[in-house]
Amino acid sequence: MDAQDSFDLTTGRGLMACPRCDALHVEEELDPGETATCIRCGGVLAKPRGGAFTQLIALSFTTVVLMMGAIFFPFLEISRMGFGNATSLFGVGMAFADGVLLPLVLAVMMMIVGLPVLRAFLLVYTLTPLAQGRAPYRHAARAFRWSELLRPWSMAEIFVIGTAVALVKVAGLATVHLGPAFWAFCALILVNLASRGFMCQTTIWDAIEDAGLHTDGREMVQGRVS
Numbered sequence: 001m002d003a004q005d006s007f008d009l010t011t012g013r014g015l016m017a018c019p020r021c022d023a024l025h026v027e028e029e030l031d032p033g034e035t036a037t038c039i040r041c042g043g044v045l046a047k048p049r050g051g052a053f054t055q056l057i058a059l060s061f062t063t064v065v066l067m068m069g070a071i072f073f074p075f076l077e078i079s080r081m082g083f084g085n086a087t088s089l090f091g092v093g094m095a096f097a098d099g100v101l102l103p104l105v106l107a108v109m110m111m112i113v114g115l116p117v118l119r120a121f122l123l124v125y126t127l128t129p130l131a132q133g134r135a136p137y138r139h140a141a142r143a144f145r146w147s148e149l150l151r152p153w154s155m156a157e158i159f160v161i162g163t164a165v166a167l168v169k170v171a172g173l174a175t176v177h178l179g180p181a182f183w184a185f186c187a188l189i190l191v192n193l194a195s196r197g198f199m200c201q202t203t204i205w206d207a208i209e210d211a212g213l214h215t216d217g218r219e220m221v222q223g224r225v226s
C-alpha cells in the first residue's frame with residue numbers, strides 16, 4: 001500500500017471504493033484486529049486478522065481431505081425387511097454415468113465436488129508464498145480472482161440441504177442410516193463458514209499488490225493517461 005494521504009484521483013491509486021455503495025475512501029494500512037468500515041453505509045471494507053493466511057491454507061487442505069471422504073465413504077444406507085444397500089457419492093455417479101442423466105451427474109459432481117476442491121487449490125496457490133512472506137507466484141492475482149468468481153457456484157451446502165429434504169421422504173419407506181460421507185459434508189459446511197470468517201479479500205488483494213503484481217487494471221489507466 002502506498003504512503004498514507006497519497007492518492008491520485010486520475011488513476012485511483014491509494015483509493016478504495018466501498019463494494020456496496022461506491023463511496024471512495026483513502027486507503028490506510030490496518031493492523032491485525034482493526035476493522036475498516038464504510039463511512040456512508042457502514043459496510044466492512046477490510047478486516048485483517050493475524051495469521052489469517054495460514055489458517056485459510058489449513059482450512060483449504062481440510063476441505064480437500066473431507067471431500068475425499070465425502071466422495072468415497074458410504075453416503076447413506078437404506079434397509080427394508082432385512083435387505084439393505086449402501087452407496088457412496090462416487091457409486092451414485094457411476095450408476096448414472098451411461099444414461100441420459102450423464103450431463104446432470106457431471107454438473108452436480110462439478111458443483112459439489114469439483115469447484116470446492118478447485119477453489120481450495122487456487123487459495124493454497126495464492127496464499128502459500130504470502131503466508132511465508134515471500135513474493136507470490138506469477139499467476140496469483142488470476143488464481144485469486146478465479147477463486148472469488150467460482151465462490152457462488154460451489155454448492156456443497158445446497159446439496160446437503162437437498163439431500164436432507166429428500167431423506168425425510170425416503171425415511172417413510174425404508175430405514176435410512178446416514179453414512180460418514182454425509183457427516184463429512186456437514187463438516188465441510190462448517191469449514192466453509194470458518195474460511196469465510198477468516199477471509200478478507202481486501203487484505204489478500206493488498207498483499208498481492210504490495211508484492212508488485214498487477215491486480216486492478218491500474219496499469220491500463222496509467223498507460224492511457226501518460
Ligand SMILES: [Zn+2]
Nearest residue numbers: 018021038041
Ligand atoms: Zn458503503
